Every structure is written in structure tokens, then in C-alpha cells.
Amino acid sequence: MSLEFRHIAHAYGEVQALRDISLVAPAGEITCLLGSSGCGKSTLLGLAAGLLPVQRGAILLDGDVLADETNAPPPEKRPVGLVFQEGALFPHMDMRRNIAFGLPKVRHGEIEGWLEQVGLAGLGSRYPHELSGGQQQRAALARAMAPGPAVLLMDEPFASVDIVLRRRLRRDCRMLLKERGATTILVTHDPAEALDIGDRIAVMEAGRIVQFGSPEELHEAPRAASIGAMFSGAQVVPAERRGELLATPFGDWPADCVPGVMPDVVRLDLLVHARAIDLVPDPEGLPVRDVHGLGDGTVRVLLREGGGRDLAIETPQAPAPGERFGVVPHTGSVRAFAAE
Numbered sequence: 001m002s003l004e005f006r007h008i009a010h011a012y013g014e015v016q017a018l019r020d021i022s023l024v025a026p027a028g029e030i031t032c033l034l035g036s037s038g039c040g041k042s043t044l045l046g047l048a049a050g051l052l053p054v055q056r057g058a059i060l061l062d063g064d065v066l067a068d069e070t071n072a073p074p075p076e077k078r079p080v081g082l083v084f085q086e087g088a089l090f091p092h093m094d095m096r097r098n099i100a101f102g103l104p105k106v107r108h109g110e111i112e113g114w115l116e117q118v119g120l121a122g123l124g125s126r127y128p129h130e131l132s133g134g135q136q137q138r139a140a141l142a143r144a145m146a147p148g149p150a151v152l153l154m155d156e157p158f159a160s161v162d163i164v165l166r167r168r169l170r171r172d173c174r175m176l177l178k179e180r181g182a183t184t185i186l187v188t189h190d191p192a193e194a195l196d197i198g199d200r201i202a203v204m205e206a207g208r209i210v211q212f213g214s215p216e217e218l219h220e221a222p223r224a225a226s227i228g229a230m231f232s233g234a235q236v237v238p239a240e241r242r243g244e245l246l247a248t249p250f251g252d253w254p255a256d257c258v259p260g261v262m263p264d265v266v267r268l269d270l271l272v273h274a275r276a277i278d279l280v281p282d283p284e285g286l287p288v289r290d291v292h293g294l295g296d297g298t299v300r301v302l303l304r305e306g307g308g309r310d311l312a313i314e315t316p317q318a319p320a321p322g323e324r325f326g327v328v329p330h331t332g333s334v335r336a337f338a339a340e
């Protein structure tokens, strides 16, 4: 079942949390809502779950209105499963009873199968406090999925799990969701997580969706330098076109550092990779602020310009203390966007 948000807006008093959001989460796919703290991710999820009333717009399931300004069924009347950051298992129930909670009695025979599915076979009589964080999250996933909801809504479901386990857990989780054909909306603030688990990613900023696409689309064709930076780890440098030069806070760069056609505007945001910049010794250049070994034979050098902005360069060449440098990006290595 597809889940659609149509012209959704939401305010908490004076705070406009969502502004005219329209988005379709396709059936059987994992759609990630990605954005920094406060951009409105949890609000959008809460509206779909029925935890918040719809103030403006509508939410549709396979084209039928699930909730709108006049009609808001409570969470238990919606065909949705919820998974939150802390798992939210019932602490006084063992794993079997936690998973059984949303299941009719006739389906209690499925519980052992679910424990096995999420790698918790043999742990059915343990209580939440007797399990690790990762095990609790997997149990929470089983509990949400067992009733077979058409849609799963997950709010930072792996946030309380350590980074190594988190990677494994999200791959297991992705396989399980895909096998079951569940339509999933997953909230995260971590671009790597969104790339790793999502079929599609909605990038949110200040209550709006600024780009919606597959991981490949966001990687290959970001709409703005800030989105490209989010997915590639490159940095954004402001620039102005001056003939064949790009004037940046870090000096003038030759325009051929940007391949192909440059946007036809004066003010640009350049997306620059730390590994695609050469340091050129220059007594009049920028001072080195920090040098940090990255453990792979390269160092990360931070240069600071007069306005207080830093540029990172990753290079095998460790500078001597007090040295000053000019910087030149490699030919064809920089992507240019119209400034935001």
C-alpha cells in the first residue's frame, strides 16, 4: 500500500513545523525522511501514525483518505506499525508476550517464528532488561511487524544501538522489510543510514522537502551544494565568478576546476572534496590551523581564512608547523551550484 501526504502543513502555536508537504511513499519501499534536528521529521511521522491531528492537508493510503482535517482515526484504528528510538517494549512482559501483544490469539503460534526471524530464537522468556539494546530493537521490530501492518513507521529506530551493531541491524531490518513487502517510512538524521537502508530519501529542511529521490539520484544529481555535501562528505565553498576565475575566501581558483557548463549566475556554491585539493607553499598564503593523521598514510590539514572559515585538505604531505599555503583544486573535480 502506498502512503501519501498531500499538502500537509502543521504548526505548534507560533512554530510552523511543516509547510505544504506532498510526498508519496511507494508500496513495498523504504522511504527515509532525512534532515537535521527540528526540520519536522517526527511531526510528519506522528501525523501518519495518528499521534497528532491533521491541521491542513490529507494523508492517503492507496489513494483513499486515511486522515484529513475532518477525519482522524486514532492510532489503533490505523493499519500502521510503530517503532521508536527506544524500542518501547513493555518492561513487565517477556519477549513472547511483547510480540503477542498485537496478535489475535489464533496467531500466537507465529511468535516463535518471529523470534527466529529477528535472531532472538531461544530468548522468548527474557524480559527487556535482560536483552542488549540491539536485541531490544529487534524485538520491537518483530512486535511492530507481526500483526502485518500495511505501513511501518520508524522514528530513529537504531539510534540507541552502537555503530557497529547499527550497520548490521539496519541491513537485517532492510531484508526483513523487503521480504515482507512492508511500506516503510523511516526517520533518520544520518545520511549514511538513509543511503544504506532507503529505497528513496526525502531530504527535509525547515518543514519542507527540498529533494526526493533514490540514493543514486541524490548522490549523482543533488539539487543544491548543501545536499551534495550531506551525501558525499565534500565541503561547500562560496564563490563569485570573475571571468576565468572563481573568487573564493581561499583565493582565486581557475574556472576549469569545474567540468562542463557552469550555472549562469555570479554567486556560486562550490562542492569541493578534501582529497581533490593541492597545497601550494606560499608565504602570503593561509595559515595551517590543524593537522590530523587519518591512519591511511594521509593527513587532514585545516586552513583558516581571515573570515574564520576552514577548508579541509586531505593529502599525503604533512606540513611543517607555521607553514602557509595557497590551495588549488584539481581540474574538473569541483561541482558548481547556484548559491542558495
Ligand SMILES: Nc1ncnc2c1ncn2[C@@H]1O[C@H](COP(=O)(O)OP(=O)(O)OP(=O)(O)O)[C@@H](O)[C@H]1O
Pocket (backbone or CB within 6 Å): 012, 013, 015, 016, 017, 035, 036, 037, 038, 039, 040, 041, 042, 043, 044, 189
Ligand atoms: N509539542 C511541541 N510543541 C511545540 N513545538 C514543537 C513540539 N514538537 C515539535 N515542535 C517544534 O516543531 C519543529 C519540528 O519538530 P520535529 O520534532 O518534528 O522535528 P525533527 O526533525 O523530528 O527533530 P529531531 O530530529 O530533533 O527529533 C521543531 O521546531 C520543534 O521545536
